[in-house]
Amino acid sequence: MEHNTIEDSRNIIFRKYEMGRLLGQGTFAKVYHGKNIVTSENVAIKVISKQAVKKAGMMEAIEREISAMRLVRHPNVVEIREVLATRGKIYFIMEYIKGGELFNKISKGRLKEEYARKYFQQLISAIDYCHSRGVSHRDLKPENLLLDEHENLKVSDFGLSALPEHLRHDGLLHTQCGTPAYLAPEVLTKKGYDGAKSDIWSCGVILFALLSGYLPFQDLNMMKMYRKIFKAEYEFPPWFPPEAKKLVSKLLVVDPNKRLSIQGIMRQSWFQKGVKHVNLLCSVNEINQDSELKEVKLMSPRFYNAFEFISSMSSGFDLSSLFEGKKKLGSMFTSKCSASVIMGKIGSLAKKLNFQVSSKEFKLKMQGRTEGRKGRLLVTVEVFEVAAEVAVVELSKSSGDTLEYVRFCEQEFRPALKDIVWSWQGELSDCQLNCNV
Structure with a gap:
């Protein structure tokens, strides 16, 4: 019997959250609208069947998602509030984002340049912070980018993310994962790859899609699509903004070592327009290994749930x-x-x-x-x-x-x-x- 899962007819769980309508579901989880009965805050409650996850061998994905999301607290990343559990289920209590997926906007056609730039700035701000915390997302795509009621972008779904402990002795990642059309060419090889650099390629694909209304690499034949990715073979539509074209050309570079870095992206003239509206945009990636122990600037450490x-x-x-x-x-x-x-x-x-x-x-x-x-x-x-x-x-x-x-x-x-x-x-x-x- 589940402990404290259903308190009364209002479907109260853990004496703290009221579960409401179903928002969506996947193979192993259902997501419900919820409300904190103490603060009246709206939340999203992701309910995962422990038995189904164990049977499918997906425990590591759940672990990665918990570990990654508690590491990255950023205005443009969906926040995880709590992780609760009973004998049979795991509950992710998350920030409620009601604007839907960015994919829904792209599916209706290309975005206006100013909107595409805003979303891309916020995406880069979020990914820069993730990388500074040692987290590579590895499945960046418009379906995993949500919009809140103020049209601000929120990165979600860290189930395929990688943390420093997932690196092999060569300092690289080796698991081939992600969505084919957004995969960097090095991920498709068996030589290992830098997760941060592969995320940047995916950001390039997303920017192309935002401004063109379609993907740069697409083919009904999967092998033909992979060949296009390996060669970075794509064409810009005639309406593509010239400055944005230069930026995308520096992101969709086959050699990851020649691909533009996050800092390089932030220095691009197209990116910098209106950049004052982006929170936490300054890079926090660089930490000097030989530096003296610096004074902690935060008022308090991260709260341990x-x-x-x-x-x-x-x-x-x-x-x-x-x-x-x-x-x-x-x-x-x-x-x-x-x-x-x-x-x-x-x-x-x-x-x-x-x-x-x-x-x-x-x-x-x-x-x-x-x-x-x-x-x-x-x-x-x-x-x-x-x-x-x-x-x-x-x-x-x-x-x-x-x-x-x-x-x-x-x-x-x-x-x-x-x-x-x-x-x-x-x-x-x-x-x-x-x-x-």
Whole structure:
């Protein structure tokens, strides 16, 4: 029996949200309109069948979506409010976007240049931020771009996204995924690809579609379409704006290393028109690996959802069974110290151990300077706020050898931080070690 799913005839779930009409459904999920009964805020509630997801082997996609969406909080990205669960279902509580898909506009024909530019500016702003957080979307297309009531673009559907832990030892991604007409040529090969650069190609395809009303690469024969993509073989319609044509030509470049970067896009004259209306447009991609630990500028760290906290700490509410294929080795501790004190302590420890340190907001990366059995060890630490006087600190191995990581945790990290630790979770057991070596 589902616990607290139906409270009364109003269909109240978790004593907090009222579920309303069905907005849409897919193979494994249904999306409903909902309302927070405390704040009266409209939300979208995505209900996923745990059994169906496990049977289809789609646990990793759910995990990716949760991980990616909680990393990227941006005005042009659909926000995930909470992740809740019962024995049989998972509930994503998300920002409600009622304007529909951008695809619906394109399907009626090409957009006016000023509207296409606005949507493209907001798309680039969002993707720039995603990349700064280590998230590659990998399925950018108009169907995954929503519009709110103010005609502002919102990037959605992170089920195929990739995070730093999905990179192989060559630093590249190798999974062929996405929608064929929007795929970068390097994704179709078996040589590996940079997820950020492949996202930029997809943005180029989207911009072409916005201004032309159709896709640059399309053919009823899939192999013929792929051949066009491999050659970047397409033609602009006569009405295509000249400056936008120059920009698209720099995005749909077969060699990803010659493709225009996000920063390069932002410098283009066509892109810069009216750019003052775009939020968070400045790039935050560059983090100097050798820089001193910078003072944290945010007032507080990212909030750690209470249910996520319970799920991580309590076996009774553990969601880990959803993600049995997960190979990420990690550990977690709680602290009653402030986030700034925690970041300062860990930063000082990293420098003392001669690690290269980079930090962004309340996330810190430590990379060893010596080559190990599987390259240089890279450890990521992130601080979350649970309550006014409680912080959760997540520690994970992003790359390098597992044995070296375990030794680092047990011999260096834990002993040095004992004065700020309230309690440890996620012990590095022999079972975990054997599964991850």
